[in-house]
Amino acid sequence: MLSPHLKRKVDALWNKFWSAGITNPLVAIEQITYLLFLKLLEALDNYRVSKGKPSIYTDADRCRWSYIKQDRTPQHLLDVVFPWLRQLETKLAETGASENGIEAIGNRMSDAYFQLDPNKAAILSESIDLIDKLFERADSMNASMDVMGDTFEYLLSEIATAGKNGQFRTPRHIIRFMVELLDPEPGAHIVDPAAGTGGFLFSTLQYMLKQNTDPDNLRIEWDGTPYRAYGDQLPEDGYEQIHNGANYTGFDNDRTMVRIGWMNMVLHGIENPELHQRDSLGKRRDDDPMAPLLASERYDYVLANPPFTGTVDIGDLDISAFPRAGKTGKKANQAITGKSELLFVWRMLDLLRIGGRCAVIVPEGVLFGNTDAHIKLRRELLTEHLIEGIISLPSGVFQPYAGVKTSILIFQKETGKLDARTWKENEMPRTQNVWFYEVSDEAYTLDQKRNERKGQNNDLWDAVVKFKEREIDNADDLLYYQPDYYAERWRLVDQHALEVFPDVKEVALWKDRFAAVHELFPDLPSDPAKMEEVVINRQSPQLQILAQDFLNETARNAWERLQSANTEKEMPVAKAALKREASRFTKLCNQQKTVFDQEDPIGWKLFQRTYQAEIEIAIDFYARQIENRETIDHIEMDEERIKEKIKTVAKAFAKLDGYDVMLRTLELKKRERMLSESKCWSAPVRIFVKNDEWQSEDGLLKGSHDETGQVRPEYAATINLYDGKGNLIDGLLDPDCIEARGWNLSAGQYKPFTFEAMKSDKSVVEMISDLRKKEQKILEGIDTLLAMVEGKV
Incomplete structure (x- = not known):
């Protein structure tokens, strides 16, 4: 809820670095982070000195922020401050660790370099003033922490323009939505294996504070951003649990992102967050200091939006976390795929404890791809674990940085790593039904501009309610849940x-x-x-x-x-x-x-x-x-x-x-007659076709289904659903169930047909004419394709 004047100051700060020739947003935010770090560092040192520890500025007073504000020259930073900053880890070892997080930050600066042109002293001076004003309370770490966190988040919004290799900043309202779906509790261990700027981690903190705040104090902005989430209704040790950095773990390949993410989390009140530079898919060394954090079955929740446009080197993978490409030979020591979007889901399963839950954004191809790896992943999730829901997002959610169609996959780990069973076709899948929701309207327009849709219908509010009610029988899916919106100054x-x-x-x-x-x-x-x-x-x-x-x-x-x-x-x-x-x-x-x-x-x-x-x-x-x-x-x-x-x-x-x-109000109210068709539906994973001719060996059971219409376990245990080549035998399963469709999890495959969708202003004759034209184009396309195959074109 930043005021317009604070946003103008952040924009001015960006413009300073832009005018200085630093046009890459990642580089600019890194340089700003260095300066903010130097400001924060002096405050942390003052605290440790008050506790009787020696100052880290012994023989280095010229590196204090208070001195930097006076000198204000790029050359001073280049020649004095940054060489000292790169040796900070050694200095900390000499002076001893403190209790307030200073020991955890030294090694993040060992390769820090200031990149502002030495001839741009005026720009540096103005930037120092802006940083000092924007984060003037960073040295007190008081109740204004949320303001500083919001300021840094607004600063980070420019990072998205640097999106590459599948990396871009996940919209914060989508992150908050995913956290609410999982509903984490204080003390839980959360991990993001592709953490970026730490959005999922600090949003989890905000959610837990919000859930434990007196509703009379709490305010929720139109897009779901919480304010005054004080956590005043937490138990005695709850506040410390929520802010304990050991509960928040994140990994990212990019050291710059890790540095920026660490600062972001600190400014949101998370002390000593476990945010590290590391390829979470890569091999683990025997002496790897990150090994405990990457241990199997360690975490209660995984929240992530991993990069999904890359292929990784199979030889660099931690093979213990992934299915093998084969049972013998070289393939027995190779992962089944190099596609990062599939590997990340398997890594998340590996990191989750039994009963742990995950919400992850995946490209649509994960849900319907037909390679062996795609099918194996979906089959494993459905048969070994519990898929709680799949929420289809509109393709414009990541505009203007990516137009790829995505969904949110929510699942719970049901089978331990050591107890994973070899898939047996006669055993019923652990997931019996999959719940789907199709989002069409959310907080922003879906074009390149992504303009705010303040006060308008937002499917995300409705999806939260219906996800939590998905197992209630006879729930009215045509009800639409929305808050009321109101203005304040x-x-x-x-x-x-x-x-x-x-x-x-x-x-x-x-x-x-x-x-x-x-x-x-x-x-x-x-x-x-x-x-x-x-x-x-x-x-x-x-x-x-x-x-x-x-x-x-x-x-x-x-x-x-x-x-x-x-x-x-x-x-x-x-x-x-x-x-x-x-x-x-x-x-x-x-x-x-x-x-x-x-x-x-x-x-x-x-x-x-x-x-x-x-x-x-x-x-x-x-x-x-x-x-x-x-x-x-x-x-x-x-x-x-x-x-x-x-x-x-x-x-x-x-x-x-x-x-x-x-x-917006905290309460979501029922709105009637707003939906002409349901936005959510369920699809069964396995449905047997009735076989009235079947009977048990002793002849006591006749027919594959009992009087209630349920398949008999005895029938299911005796039927071979697949032939020797692993192909599903026709006629045994209902063709509309998920297993019969190659474990396809694309929401549109199972969307119920409604006559409402057929309504048109055209006459029946016009509609038939249009269909005939489409049919003709399809036939022409088939002829062209056939000619290409036969070499005639």
């Missing part, structure tokens, strides 16, 4: 606000935090439009009285002159005199600009419009009296008194300063 209670409203206790309570205006001033309504209406209605009469008092003497003088003068000649003179005096009143009002917030001055703009309107009314009021020769009573004018009263009115308008945000 928020502002940062900074030093300026404290000085303007020193006697307002609510303002003092929210010091250095963001608060809604109506929380600071309970006499105002929460809706911004109504709030403005209330203030204007209260203060306009006051301004009118003050304007009339201020113009009174000028008006009386003009009225007295008019008693012995020509009205037609005197009126222009009188109006000019009133306008001159009105400009002095305007000047007094303009002097109150210092009362208003300089960053988000909505109140100032309303104050200007209101006093300008009221002064015009006062001029017209006196002009009519003068022209009609009506008596104008004398009012004693005390300019100082008027000035004080204008200030009082201005302060009333200053309450309106801030920025408007759209929030």
Whole structure:
């Protein structure tokens, strides 16, 4: 919920590095991260010194952030600070580890280099100022941590433009949705084997805090971003569990991403996160320090959006985590595939403990690909484990960086690594039915621009409810669950606000935090439009009285002159005199600009419009009296008194300063008659075709199914579903079940047919004509293909 002025400062920071010639967003954010790290480092050192430990700045005071702010030259950073930073790990070993995370950060900087042109000193100086302002509370690590985390996240939004090799920043609303599907609890161990900037990890922290926060305190932005997730309803040790970095593990190949991700997680309140540079698919060395973190069956939850456009070298893989390509020869020591999207799912299964759960974004090909590896993975997930659901995402979710169609695969590990059974066709799959949901509308438009769809229907809210209700019989799938949306005005209670409203206790309570205006001033309504209406209605009469008092003497003088003068000649003179005096009143009002917030001055703009309107009314009021020769009573004018009263009115308008945000209710309400067809459905994995001729060996059981229509276990145990080559024998399984379709898990394969989908404005004759044209094109295409095969083309 960053204010517009903070976003402008972040944009300005980007522009500084861009103008300095650093056009790669990853490089720019890395350089910004270095500077922020140096600022944070001095704060951490101050803490450890207060605990009686030696400073890391012994003989290196010129490397302190406080010194860097004074020197401000690229050459100082290049020649002094960064060589020291690269040796930080050695320095930490000499001074001893601390309790607040400083020991975990030294080795992340051993290859840190500053890349800003030494001739760009002015840009560095401006960048240091911006970083200092944007993260001014980084040294206190107080309740403003969420603001700093949001600021860094906004900074990271530019990383997506650098997406390559299948890597791009996962939209945060999709991440929050996936976390909510898994519903993790405090103390759980979470891993992301392709962590990037740590989005899944810190979003899990936010979710657990949100779930344990008093609803009266909690606020949810329109896209699901939580605010004021204090975790105030956690048990005594719950807060420490949630913030324990040992519970959050992430791996990424890119050292720059690891460095950036580590800073992101720290700024979101996770101390000592286990975020490391490592190929999570690669071989493990005997002396590998990461071995405990990559151990099989270690984690409760896996959340990930792994790269899915690459092929890895089979020889570099940790073969223990993947099925083999064959049973004998070289293939017995090779993984079944080199496709990263399949390998990552198998690695996730390996990392999960029995009963652990996973939500992962996969390209659509994983769900319907027909290679041996694709089919084996799907069969293993369905027969050995429990697929809880598949949520089909629209193809524009990752625009403008990738147009690939994806789905979210949610599963639970049911079979341990040592207990994995060889697939036997006669044993029923552990997954009996697969639940599907098709998302068509979400928080943003699906074109290249990805514009916000504030306050509009969002299938993700509906999908969360229906996923949790998927096993309820007779659930009404045509109900649609959505929140209500509403607006509030928020502002940062900074030093300026404290000085303007020193006697307002609510303002003092929210010091250095963001608060809604109506929380600071309970006499105002929460809706911004109504709030403005209330203030204007209260203060306009006051301004009118003050304007009339201020113009009174000028008006009386003009009225007295008019008693012995020509009205037609005197009126222009009188109006000019009133306008001159009105400009002095305007000047007094303009002097109150210092009362208003300089960053988000909505109140100032309303104050200007209101006093300008009221002064015009006062001029017209006196002009009519003068022209009609009506008596104008004398009012004693005390300019100082008027000035004080204008200030009082201005302060009333200053309450309106801030920025408007759209929030959503916590509750999701049922909406009827919004869906013409269901957005979710289930498909059975294995359904036997009835065989009334079958009977058991003893002749006691007749027919493959019992009286309730369920297949008899005795029948299932005796039927060979596959021939000697592994092909499914026709006629034994219902052709609409998942197994009969080659374990295909594409949602569209099982979407129920509805007549609603057939509705058209065209006549039946026109529809038949269109179908015939399509049929002709298909036949022509087949002829062309046949000619190519026969070598005629």
